[in-house]
Amino acid sequence: MSSVIDVNAHLHTPYSFSAFTDVKQALDMAAAEGVGVVGINDFYSLDGYGEWSEECGRRRLFPLFNIEFISLNSEDQANGVRVNDPNNPGRTYLSGKGLAYPVILKGREARMLEQVKAESNAQVEKMCGKLNAHLDSVKAGFNLDFKQIERELTRGSIRERHLAKALRLAVDSRPGSDSDRLAMYERIFGGVPLKSSPEDAAAVENEIRSKLLKAGGAAFIPEDPKAFLPMETVQSIIEAAGGIPTYPFLADDAKGCFTDFEEDLMKAADTLRKRGIRSVEFITTRNTTAVLEQYSSYLRDEGFTVTFGSEHNTPALEPVRLRTRDNADGLSEKLREINYNGACAVAAHQAGLGSVDEGDELIRKTTGK
Numbered sequence: 001m002s003s004v005i006d007v008n009a010h011l012h013t014p015y016s017f018s019a020f021t022d023v024k025q026a027l028d029m030a031a032a033e034g035v036g037v038v039g040i041n042d043f044y045s046l047d048g049y050g051e052w053s054e055e056c057g058r059r060r061l062f063p064l065f066n067i068e069f070i071s072l073n074s075e076d077q078a079n080g081v082r083v084n085d086p087n088n089p090g091r092t093y094l095s096g097k098g099l100a101y102p103v104i105l106k107g108r109e110a111r112m113l114e115q116v117k118a119e120s121n122a123q124v125e126k127m128c129g130k131l132n133a134h135l136d137s138v139k140a141g142f143n144l145d146f147k148q149i150e151r152e153l154t155r156g157s158i159r160e161r162h163l164a165k166a167l168r169l170a171v172d173s174r175p176g177s178d179s180d181r182l183a184m185y186e187r188i189f190g191g192v193p194l195k196s197s198p199e200d201a202a203a204v205e206n207e208i209r210s211k212l213l214k215a216g217g218a219a220f221i222p223e224d225p226k227a228f229l230p231m232e233t234v235q236s237i238i239e240a241a242g243g244i245p246t247y248p249f250l251a252d253d254a255k256g257c258f259t260d261f262e263e264d265l266m267k268a269a270d271t272l273r274k275r276g277i278r279s280v281e282f283i284t285t286r287n288t289t290a291v292l293e294q295y296s297s298y299l300r301d302e303g304f305t306v307t308f309g310s311e312h313n314t315p316a317l318e319p320v321r322l323r324t325r326d327n328a329d330g331l332s333e334k335l336r337e338i339n340y341n342g343a344c345a346v347a348a349h350q351a352g353l354g355s356v357d358e359g360d361e362l363i364r365k366t367t368g369k
Contacts, residue, residue: 004336005369007343008320009039009064010095010248010281010309015048016068017159019202019317023051026312026320031059033321036367037343039064039309041095044117045157046241049101062366064346065099067243069116070227071234082259084250089260093248094234097279097307098350100242109240112229117157119227121150124158131163131212131219138187142170163219164208165315168201190218202315235276244305244349246279247272252291254325265295269302279305279346289324289332296338307342308335 011026012018020026030038038061040052049065056063070093076083077090085091099105105113125146132143149166150158171184178198185194185204189211196203212219229237235245250259262268272280280299282292296306308322308331322339323330331339341356348359363369 003369004333004340005036005343005363005367006034006321006336007037007039007307007339008035008309008322009037009097009307009339009343009346010041010066010283010311011038011320012042012068012311012313013040013048013052013155015040015045015155016042016157017154017161017313019312019315023048023055027052027055027059027061030061030320033319035061035320036369037062037064037340037347037363038320039066039097039307039343039346041066041068041309041311043068043070043157043159043313044113044120045155046099046103046105046113047156049099049103053101060367062343062347062363063101064097064343065101065243065350066246067096067099067238067241068248069094069096069229069234069237071231072225072228073231076261081261083261084248084259086250086253086259091228092231094231094238095246095248095281096238096241096243097246097281097305098242098244098346099238100350103241105237105241107240109237112233113237116227116229119224121158123221123223123227124160124163127160127213127219127221128163130221131167134212134218135188138190140184140188142174144170160209160213161205161313161315163213164205167208167212168204172198188212202317205315231275242350244279244346245277246281246305246307247277248281248283249295251282251287251295253286265298269299269304272304278303279307279342281307281309283311284308284322284324284331284335285310285318287324288326289335292324293332293334296335300338300341305342305345306338307346308339 013023040048052063073090073092080089082089083092128146144166153162181198196207238245300306344356344359
């Protein structure tokens with residue numbers, strides 16, 4: 001294979017929650033940074049596929065059509081095994097890679113996707129109600145309008161991060177000085193001062209989420225079990241949509257620790273195979289180069305399709321071109337090659353082709369690279 005093309009195979013957009021203001025911004029950044037293959041990867045949503053396809057075509061970018069779910073593995077939950085959610089045993093994030101476009105999902109699987117999306121939205125609506133009750137209790141002088149948030153800040157999928165953003169915007173829009181805003185945050189946080197600079201929108205939203213919306217916060221509501229489909233059901237939805245069930249590895253965290261499921265890589269790979277999963281992905285800024293090379297190389301050699309992405313599902317707007325936790329300059333050549341080969345495999349699957357080489361040819365024809 002000739003020169004490797006840079007890939008980001010996991011990007012959230014405003015069709016779920018994203019650092020990007022819109023799809024155009026995401027793809028403009030990808031083109032400017034030399035990333036030629038880009039994968040939309042929203043939670044519970046295929047709604048952005050049409051815009052993604054159209055805007056990629058305008059920039060000669062190759063589009064991958066993906067999706068993300070939070071599922072539940074009852075066996076791991078019963079055994080207390082932390083999979084790829086470090087705080088909730090059994091809870092398992094799954095992606096689908098290379099779904100069919102135009103969308104082919106219909107019938108029972110399409111109804112299940114809409115139901116889980118609706119359950120997720122309903123949970124956030126309940127959280128908004130509890131947040132408003134808290135704002136009343138501290139005499140903040142304002143409330144949040146859930147329907148307005150849905151209408152103005154989302155494209156149909158509502159996440160708790162939208163509530164954090166809406167609260168920040170509400171505080172920012174109130175008359176007064178910076179000291180007045182700080183006093184308002186301190187009141188809302190129950191006497192605890194805001195640690196972040198009020199000018200750092202991403203940091204403020206993360207702090208709101210941490211202090212109010214997560215476990216222990218005044219507006220926290222436990223997620224309804226109905227919002228988590230069994231892992232096997234999620235796999236069936238992905239396959240019915242033409243996609244490849246894909247396990248997102250966390251790998252090493254900032255302290256060099258691994259989850260119960262992932263710390264024994266050989267065992268994890270064997271378990272994934274037994275569960276019918278032969279594709280994996282990594283969000284590269286989570287990991288050191290050494291661990292990412294170790295894990296991705298092993299899995300590639302074991303026959304897994306391996307891709308990398310950046311998510312961009314927080315308020316922080318970071319580069320689209322991938323890098324690791326300990327190398328801000330980008331991925332090593334070894335990692336770039338693994339990622340591109342994985343993208344070629346997904347592209348071939350998505351187009352109904354038979355080989356990685358055919359995927360490579362299709363990507364190069366599309367991008368002109």
